[in-house]
Amino acid sequence: MSGLRTATRLVHGGTVRSQHGETSEAIFLTQGFVYPNAEAAEARFNGEDPGFVYSRYSNPTVAMFEQRMCELEGAEAAIGTASGMAAVNLALMASVRAGDHVVAAKALFGSCRYIVETLLPRFGVTSTLVDGTDLAQWQAAVKPETKVVFLESPTNPTLDVIDIAAVAKIAHAVGARVIIDNVFATPMFQSPLQLGADVVVYSATKHIDGQGRCLGGVVLSNAKWIEDEVLPLVKHTGPAMSPFNAWVLLKGLETLPLRVARQSDSAARLADRLAGHAAISRLIYPGRPDHPQAEVIARQMTGGSTMLAFELAGGKAAAFAFTNALKVIKLSNNLGDAKSLITHPATTTHKNVAEDARLELGITAGMLRLSVGLEDPLDLLEDIDRGLAAAAAVRS
Ligand SMILES: *Cc1c(COP(=O)(O)O)cnc(C)c1O
Secondary structure, rough: OOOOHHHHHHHOOOOOOOOOOOOOOOOOOOOOOOOOOOOHHHHHHHHOOOOOOOOOOOHEEEEEEEEEEEHOOOOOEEEEOOHHHHHHHHHHHHHOOOOEEEEOOOOOHHHHHHHHHHHHHHOOOOEEEEEEOOHHHHHHHHOOEEEEEEEEEEOOOOEEEEOHHHHHHHHHHOEEEEEEEEEOOOHHOOOOOOOOOOOOEOOOOOOOOOOOOOOOEEEEEEEHHHHHHHHHHHHHHHOEEEHHHHHHHHHHHHHHHHHHHHHHHHHHHHHHHHHOOOOOEEEEEEOOOOOHHHHHHHOOOOOOEEEEEEEEHHHHHHHHHHOOOOOOOEEEOOOOOOEEEEEOHHOOOOOOOOHHHHOOOOOOOOOEEOOOOOHHHHHHHHHHHHHHHHHHHHOO
């Protein structure tokens, strides 16, 4: 695939055809593999023959997905997992031992925060959480025992943007591995490995599937670390991706550039409609010049986002009125889908975060998070107008 451009690699990358020469990638829905004789089995097990052994370790369809992701991300190696959280857990567990220290941004996906704050300490791994947009806090938090620096950017749900190259520099000065959860940026708009990160993780459940069908995740990095540290964990703890899900995600990658471009174009139009409306007290969209980290975005991202966040001046009542007035946009906590989805983080995805911590993250009672889908943008604009009218009525 060398010399070919991203969209082409996303259609053809990683494809391995069987003896039938099928056009579309085959689904190898098999647990195991048969060997022609005892010598062949021996060679497979001692690594002389690199073929497949068992689908908990690797599988031909999953391998096609992994290879296509490597081509997209510019990574040497990848491991597909059953979910995005399995990928995050794997990347962290493969990086730390008892006595190590992790520095992470506070604004993390809820389950990621659980791993860092609750799970890792059970195994003697301590952590410090920082405001990811403040480089001085990263600098103050790292120490010789810091083995991992972990962040997502843009963050969920407030779409703050963290300077990945600057954080990577601070982390590498103490020898820490930089792990980036790149879900919100999507692989189309941000390439963390090119910005100095060591590991990229995705929930493929989001834009990579893009049609709300199945869970999946992927860890991407250099071949040596994947082989020495990640693969043994995969083999012996079993977070393997289903070959069927790998096939769905492989087909999702073919249309990823088209979907993300269209969804972010529509998101930009909706952001412009919401900005400055009397019912809205704050609008955050990474594609607008009024984003608080617009200067970082210009350096590290090649597009805005399919996501936007905004706050209703009338608080929770106005946010609920806005949501309940919508006819096209669905109320759901998922994102990256062909269907536009809206959620009220304070009462759903972030309800378990204590109120003071929630407010510190900027998640107010009036805030809504919108994942923009593939509907006609004019229908979405009309829906937004319905929401705004309902929210304005609550206020007066
Ligand atoms: C959804 C999500 C995850 C978890 O992915 P699952 O596939 O649901 O396990 C992790 N990080 C971010 C930023 C996410 O949006």
